């Protein structure tokens with residue numbers, strides 16, 4: 001909760017900055033832990049959603065693993081308390097150097113996306129006289145019903161291996177003596193709010209399991225990836241972890257001894273973060289009033305990149321409401337946080353909170369226009 005004492009403290013801090021409510025982060029982790037343990041599922045937090053060291057340290061303290069998409073993320077995760085034996089390495093373009101470093105760090109599994117990649121992993125593992133454990137990322141061909149930039153499992157997506165290629169993959173794998181196949185991996189997309197999408201994924205998983213069984217392959221792990229969406233209209237609302245895990249428990253035909261893995265990113269960190277910004281100028285447009293703020297798309301790119309919606313609150317005004325476009329200072333028209341939204345009368349110096357910004361916010365910040373990167377402030381520091 002951002003209460004009036006917190007707002008008073010915000011007045012003394014240089015804006016813009018990310019404010020992380022650690023009570024919300026802890027409550028979310030507790031919920032995920034309870035709900036996943038109930039079903040015996042393993043959680044690997046997707047580090048790309050937010051790699052702030054304090055946030056990572058807290059998530060690691062709950063015993064979750066980490067899903068990384070670069071060696072730098074692996075290194076950061078280890079520094080922040082994740083054990084390498086709980087780290088998985090995903091991504092369609094792992095470099096030779098990254099593969100070598102990850103093997104040396106003894107991470108638990110590579111989620112592989114092509115035969116070409118597995119050949120490289122096999123040869124590097126052979127050179128290092130070690131074995132690589134891999135899972136095959138399979139494209140399940142499911143429409144995620146989310147923004148096209150965050151849909152990953154359709155026919156012409158660059159991600160994953162197609163089902164028709166699997167026989168070929170297995171034939172190739174049999175000659176790769178430094179690779180052990182452990183499981184299969186899926187990731188349908190991000191910000192998925194329709195449970196029917198996960199239901200379709202579960203049926204695809206069952207079909208594919210049958211196929212692997214027919215090839216005499218036992219899969220130790222099935223990794224369903226991330227993607228659980230949050231309600232951007234209700235910043236206080238906990239994501240539907242219970243419903244999600246229960247659906248998987250009911251629908252996936254889990255074999256004895258098999259582990260089910262998940263890689264939630266957004267759903268763990270989105271609700272704990274807000275971008276705090278100050279109003280610089282109020283400017284009249286022909287149909288609207290602009291509130292020009294000191295945060296821009298360099299601090300939070302989601303609205304510009306994905307037409308994403310974030311709730312915006314004026315923390316310092318309780319006046320008569322009016323309609324505003326909340327815009328940043330960057331030289332791009334897409335640098336707009338919200339159009340024609342209702343806010344109490346907003347003036348220069350007011351402090352706004354752009355809510356549900358904990359995921360894909362701070363980590364995507366850039367220095368375009370040579371701007372400073374946004375700071376990070378934690379609730380227990382105020």
Ligand SMILES: *Cc1c(COP(=O)(O)O)cnc(C)c1O
Nearest residue numbers: 046187190226227263264265266
């Ligand atoms: C991005 C990504 C995730 C996390 O997705 P969220 O929507 O943030 O939960 C998990 N797994 C893979 C492979 C990803 O690329």
